[in-house]
Amino acid sequence: MTSQGVWDTKLRGILGGRTAGALERGLGLVTVRDLLRHYPRRYAERGELTAIAGLVDKDHVTVVADIASVTTRRMRQKKGSILEVLVTDGTDSLVITFFNQPWRERELRIGQRGLFAGTVSTYREQRQLAHPQYVMLDEASAESAAGFAGAIIPVYPSSKSVTTWQIQTSVGVVLDAFGVELASLDPLEPTIAEQAGVCDLRTALEGIHRPTTREQIQQAHHRLAFEEAFVLQTALVERRLIAQGHRAQPRIEEGSRLRQAFDAALPFALTDGQQQVGAQISADIARDIPMQRLLQGDVGSGKTVVAVRAMLDVVADGGQAVLLAPTEVLASQHAAGIRSLLGPLGQAGTLLEAAGPESVDGTQVVLLTGSARSRERREALEAIASGRAGLIVGTHALLEDTVEFADLGLVVIDEQHRFGVEQRAALARRAPDGTHPHVLVMTATPIPRTVAMTVFGDLDVSTLAEVPSGRADVATHVVDPTHQPTHVDRLWQRADEEIEAGHRVFFVCPRIDAQDPDDDSQSENPAAATVEDVLEEARRRLPRANIAALHGRMSGEEKDAVMTGLATGEVDLAVSTTVIEVGVDVPAATMMVVFDADRFGISQLHQLRGRIGRGSLPGVCLLVSSAQSGSPARERLDAVAATRDGFELARRDLEIRREGDVLGGSQSGVRSSLRLLRVVQDADVIIEARTRAESLLSEDPSLAEHPSLRAAIAALDNEQAEFLDKT
Secondary structure, X not given: OOHHHHHOOEOHHHHOHHHHHHHHHHHOOOEHHHHHOOOOOEEEEOOOOOOHHHOOOOOEEEEEEEEEEEEEEEOOOOOOEEEEEEEEOOOOEEEEEEEOOHHHHHOOOOOOEEEEEEEEEEEOOEEEEEOOEEEEOOOOOHHHHHHOOOOEXXXXXXXXXXXXXXXXXXXXXXXXXXXXXXXXHOOOOHHHHHHHOOOOHHHHHHHHHOOOOHHHHHHHHHHHHHHHHHHHXXXXXXXXXXXXXXXXXXXXXXXXXXXXXXXXXXXXXXXXXHHHHHHHHHHHHOOOOOOEEEEEEOOXXXXXXXXXXXHHHHHHOOOEEEEEOOOHHHHHHHHHHHHHHHHHHHOOOOHHHHHOOOOOOOOEEEEEOOOOOHHHHHHHHHHHHHOOEEEEEEOHHHHOOOOOOOOEEEEEEEOHHHOOHHHHHHHHOOOHHHOOOEEEEEEOOOOOHHHHHHHOOOOEEEEEOOOOOOOOOEEEEEEOOOOOHHHHHHHHHHHHHHHHOXXXXXXXXXXXXXXXXXXXXXXXXXXXXXXXXXXXXXXXXXXXXXXXXXXXXXXXXXXHHHHHHHHHOOOOEEEEOHHHOOOOOOOOEEEEEEOOHHHOOHHHHHHHHOOOOOOOXXXXXXXXXXXXXXXXXXXXXXXXXXXXXXXXXXXXXXXXXXXXXXXXXXXXXXXXXXXXXXXXXXXXHHHHHHHHHHHHHHHOOOOOOOHHXXXXXXXXXXXXXXXXXXX
């Protein structure tokens, strides 16, 4: 077996079928690499107990606690008995229950200390674990004693079928079997490790899994976090170098008369940030290297105007510019918004007259979506192929092979996380003469600097921090329907008042109906608010209002009709799913109610709130939730209510999630795409890793002298690799 082959060795051949099968089913751990990279979540010591007060219902936990009492009682309704074990941390208590297992009373005795693993629930206001797995630290079995002989106890992310002590035992077996080979698997060459001041891989894995001191844990954590950052940054820098090897058609260097005419016709002044970012983009597209730039800006910061100015420069130079949107609603909104911004410039045949004597073939703004009728689709395809359409807006329909461009010069991707590398490549291949189009990706989710460096490290990053003047304030409040029933009645009254004043209102629900298969919310509560139910209640409570549903099962025409109705006043209130999360622009919208708001993350709530207060009218956003005070869900809601600063919320989001996902799409789960690296706390580590990755690749672009590092990049787990592809 080669050294690299050790990483891919199946656990089934080392641990046996039963244990390996449990690790695979419960945690997805299949190979030696999977297991050794499954790091402890935390560490406990013999004298250290778990804080029971912080436990949350439905979380799968492992607690270290002392047994305070043991009682057995007969069940009233059924035959049999219940064994109740009260465990404590000295301040709070937790009940451990076993049904029809009286013999466990001999194992669980008052005064003992143990690890108890199970799912937290509440019964009669008492937190409990039903039928947990456990191991007693005083009198552990011979097998368990080997794993817990030291003073420090690793506590691993576990599952119902695999306990933390079973993981610890398995890790010990693998470390004993392959400890010697680990030296040759190190992605960090000795010189790099020495320069970074970190230990070797074998020392780090022993220190993270089998520490005897807290200093060993800290040393191992620092080494493994640096390694993680270094591998990711090397992959990103490598991709950046590859992209810089492509060629693009340079476009107008200092801006076109067409863009100047557009600027002069705008009914508002550009912010300093918009002008600065615009200058960066102009410099990029004037080069013969494809622009690869991320434009991030908070809700309402004016990203679309910046993108349109760049698109006009490309059109004025004889090329075509595409704006790719993730949904038909957003694509239609963009097309309508661009036409409105352009005014006479956007009408066929008038670009030349309005902008001067420049030769501009593309004068049309064309929309192409999957639901377009045959005639509309045919006309759009002809305009795109002939070059008459210079500004092209669409959805995934633009990626189809039937779409041919005359001279594709710029691709603008809105909400880039909705598109994969294959889809980007599909457009990149449409540029003429083997060139690549310039690419501008936009996101309305503010990203802290180190997150941008970690996730978008192969892109140049521009930030719009200002919000154009004239934007109204939006007040946000959390409403608890359980403890504040009168506030719920006031909610409906306020909606009636807003509608009576001629304003628009959004009600947002996590689900379309009770059988909604697309419900991807964070809560496991099956009784979530649905569009179907809220729509019915709204029509009962607000009989004078014009109310419409808006969700993903509707056709493009149906959704467009609702959006048009909101703009014209024919629709007063839309009961919607998160289909309105991005890009929907209704200046008259002043009120939003998000039902079961705890089912959404901070970023999503911030995006939803951004749909109101887009004009000069002040707005109010009400987050309806029964989340308990102090719970992670309530923390999220309180954070959103406290500020409209998207960058502050992004930072707060990372703090609250802690173990959450940064590279991947999920916000929780046993395994995170980032294992030990934390983009806020480890900012210095990420910056150092980036610097060393750039230096290394400048000397060895193919990594020929660093085979273990090359293997580590190739072995980035699927979720990491997929997300990096999407950037």
